[in-house]
Amino acid sequence: MEQVEKMPNVESETQKSKSLWVHAFNQLIADPFAKFSFIIVGLYALVAILSGLEVIAGNWDMQFGDGYSAPSLKHIFGTDLFGRSVFLKTIKGTEVAMSVGLVTAVISMIIGVALGATAGYFGGKIDEVIVWFYTTVTSIPYIMLLVAITFILGKGLIAVYLALGLSSWVNLCRLIRGEVIRHKDREYVHAAASIGASEFTKLFKHIVPNVLHIVIINFSLQFQVAIKSEVILSYLGLGVQGRPSWGTMINDAKQELAQGVWWQLAAATLAMFVVVLSLNILGDALRDALDPKLKGKK
């Protein structure tokens, strides 16, 4: 991993900001895959919001009939053990997935950027301590970290947010640190200092915008990793409680498959597949558009 951060970034000068962002956006829009993925993610977000506002799928826990009825025109994804619509559960699960993705990515972004920028910018002892801290965190297996945090916080959605967020910031922190180190001695930063910018202004107003592309790329990556991790937490019995999520639905399939009930697994997997794939494609497109170093290698 070290190699990656040491690689010189060909064009990350200050003036890149505007034109690069505009250029990147145009490139993104020109790529039909990326555009389509963007729309899909938007649709999922819309569904999640509507579900959160109880506009749709508010009646997910209603019993519609027999348990485990196979997919039909009435219930396109069939029903679960309690006769609840798998379709509505999937929608309700979208709310959990999207919120888990968003909140986790935000938490890990805040920690990663704050620590990474501080370490890279101030260097010296502060840097040593932060590097020591994240190396220490890396040495603990991800799953154990998740488990420990959920033990502390108890079970539930908030615990899932925090467990995933607090255990996933290291990579971003490392990247930001490397990038800030590369930027801090550039002329534009000295120029800012010479007109009396404070350390804080220099760091957050002048340097951070120049490493923003890494944050954005990482954000889309973190988003989908969190959605996938929610499934693992559910399997470990540490996931969300009392409401459907894709994780709990997939986890339920452990018992269901033996009885030939596949639709709950299929619905949750499909819903997850589409959004995670879209986020992946979007992440790749963002990387190609924002990180000129990698251009032409796709």
Place this chain on the structure above:
Amino acid sequence: MSENQKILEVKDLVVEFNTDRGLITAVNGVNFEVYRGKSIGIVGESGSGKSVSALAIMGLIPNPPGRVKSGIIKYHGENLLDKSVGEMRKIRGNKIAMIFQEPMTSLNPVFNVGNQIEEVLKLHQPELSKEDRHVKGVEMLSLVGIPSPEKRYKEYPHQLSGGMRQRVMIAMALACKPDILIADEPTTALDVTIQAQILELMNKLQKDLGMGIIMITHDLGVVAETCDDVAVMYCGKIVEKSDVKSIFNNPKHPYTKGLIESIPSFDSTSGAAKGRLPTIEGMVPSLFELPEGCSFQDRCEFSTEDCRGSKGSPSLTKVNEGHKVSCFNPLQ
């Protein structure tokens, strides 16, 4: 060895690149010849097409995005552009060798120097035994003036200075005694003193081995020191071609004149002594929006209506014996 034996002839070479912003013609109808034991300098700013011409001779134009659209590269009577990939590989590094601008990164960091030299021999002279290769490799290192070659042989590129690395590159390129050596800015990345040493070495080796050299550079100083002939390139075309003396004494193209004048010198008649170093005004036009007519018109103090397209593009025309220029208003 007969004098003036033509070993390579480039005729009407056109190379195109497909870019994000559309098609560009990086090399547009270039002609030049390489003679045994002689050096031709190809001079121009970055983007003038000089390196692309060299890569075309090597058959190394990255495709896509680039491709040789038309032209002939005649080597010993055969057109290299008609050769198969396999045939070209037998020529590259063997008959036609190339060295590059970046000696720091052009050697593979994880193989030792000897290994990298022997690799060429193994490839092109498979009849040599392992011992023979070793002997020859060490010989090459001493030939390019590397002290204690036996010891250096086992060293890795990072243990050598830039100048040493360029010497290793030269040793590698000359290992199979090529007919032609293409040197793409071989000294640009080096210190001035090292630069002179490397150029001197190349001159000496050329005399010993009798190869033709294509010296690609943006530095007319390098040309003056090493070349017999010069071709000046601008925006994908050769604008002036002559022997090295005539071009320095009597440049015909305003661009060439500008280049010569902008060479810093301690000579009191020009440059530094008189104050500011003269420069060529303006910028090289983008290959996407080349003007009609002469590409140099916007930067040229002598340009007239003729240059702006009414008479088409200027073509390379003979002005003196062995001196051609592509200009409607050549200097006297």
Place this chain on the structure above:
Amino acid sequence: MVPILLGTCFIIFVLFNMVAGDPTQLLLGKHATAKQMLELKRELGLDRPFFAQYLDIVKSAFTFDFGRSWSTKQEIIEMIKIGAMPSLTVSIPAFILSTIVSIAVSLIVSFFRGGKLDRIMVFACVAMMSISSLAYILFAQKFLAYELGLFEISGYEPGFPYFIPYILLPVLIWVVLNLGPDVRFYRTIILDEIYQDYVRTARAKGLSEKMILFKHVLKNAMIPIITYVVIQIPFLILGALLIESFFGIPGLGGITLNAINSSDFPVIRAMTVLSAVAYIIFSVITDVLYTLVDPRVRLK
């Protein structure tokens, strides 16, 4: 190394000894009396000062004396000794096979970079990564093992060669799960090298694209690849957590999972310490391996 280990132990200590709630409550249930809880605390050594507890964790990183499990009362080190073998019989073959397959595939796609095959494979990798690992396991167990009977559904028998039929499907799933992310990573590394100057030199020497890729590029790419591969090794123990539990393999993953389900802190802590120690050891090994492939490090 030592500061890292001390730090890791400290985090483990903070997580499990200081803030993870009162374990005696968990163990005794809601109706425990204060006296019972106090007794249990003394029995488990939880009434001792924090510093002593922290020191125990640090010590255990060297002595592997992790104490006894709260739920099974076994010596944890004995549990680990028993569980290690089944775990390793799955994870080692799986890891080796998956590394070879992923590197091979990424070399092939790099060779045909920009072409159809490359683009299809890159997309396939992303698509494969977009499916939950749980879904893979459930699907494979249900259809490949149960319906088609190609593999054992679950179970394990110790001893060579008896365990082989039981590890086939877990190994296959492991390879498939890792293919997407690994190929993407290796491909990026290899392509990073393909655009270096020394590759141009190799071409100018007349080498074929195959020779360039397999000799020049691969040897350079090995440097980051080795880091990536070696640093995964310490996580092999727990990496198979899901697979082990689904296929009823009585390994460390299963032990960890039971410990999580029963809030068996000493066992979870032991597994975490063990992984962290392994991580630190393997970081050192990575540094040593560097010197074998990278002459620039060797001579520093």
